[in-house]
Amino acid sequence: AHPTLTPPAFTSRVVPVIVITDVAQAVPLAQALLDGGVDVMEITLRHAAGLPAIEAVARAVPQMHVGAGTVTRADEVRRVKDAGASFALSPGMTDALVQAAFDAELPFMPGVMTPGEVMRARDHGFRLVKLFPAEQAGGLGMLKALGGPLGDMRFCPTGGVSVDNMGAFLRLPNVAMVGGSWLTPVALLEAGRWDEVTRLARAAMGIAADVAS
Ligand code: 3PG
Secondary structure (H helix, E strand, C coil): CCHHHCCCCCCCCEEEEECCCCHHHHHHHHHHHHHCCCCEEEEECCCCCHHHHHHHHHHHCCCCEEEEECCCCHHHHHHHHHHCCCEEECCCCCHHHHHHHHHHCCCEECEECCHHHHHHHHHHCCCEEEECCHHHHCHHHHHHHHHCCCCCCEEEEECCCCCCCHHHHHHCCCECCEEECCCCCHHHHHHCCHHHHHHHHHHHHHHHHHHHC
């Protein structure tokens, strides 16, 4: 398959969605997540520090799979790839964005929220997509309903996922992984409370392990 269609090879089934407000947070955060067993980060472009943060983690923490999140414009695809992102995610999907990901050969997870959007993503060749915003789209019931007619598609529900419901999402056969911001609250990152991030990561990994057993 084309590299753009090939999901990155991280092991964590929880993808932390991160807003970094100061590039100095990036490397200690990556280390704190790794200490908790999480080998993937979605660093969003929602703050100007996002792009340099991707660059810092890609350079200094090779064990971490660093993805770029909130990629909504085609020109951002080349920039996050050049910064060292190993994949990109988007809350949605446009033809321009998909084309840019193919041109850059960057693994990409488009966002979808309706059956038609899932089908458009599949037409492009994608089998793994982000359901966003997952809770507002119908959450567990929506994913169960999509599993009937579109059973060959796998999802990363994001938006409204928490420590309390992540297990239920991961138990669904069409859920490959979940995403969420609860592991990395901005206030914790700004306070440098890395032990607390590690604790949240460990707790999430424990739930994921329970689901798998
Ligand atoms: C976001 O919109 O920030 C992400 O999708 C994460 O959503 P969450 O804050 O509900 O986890």
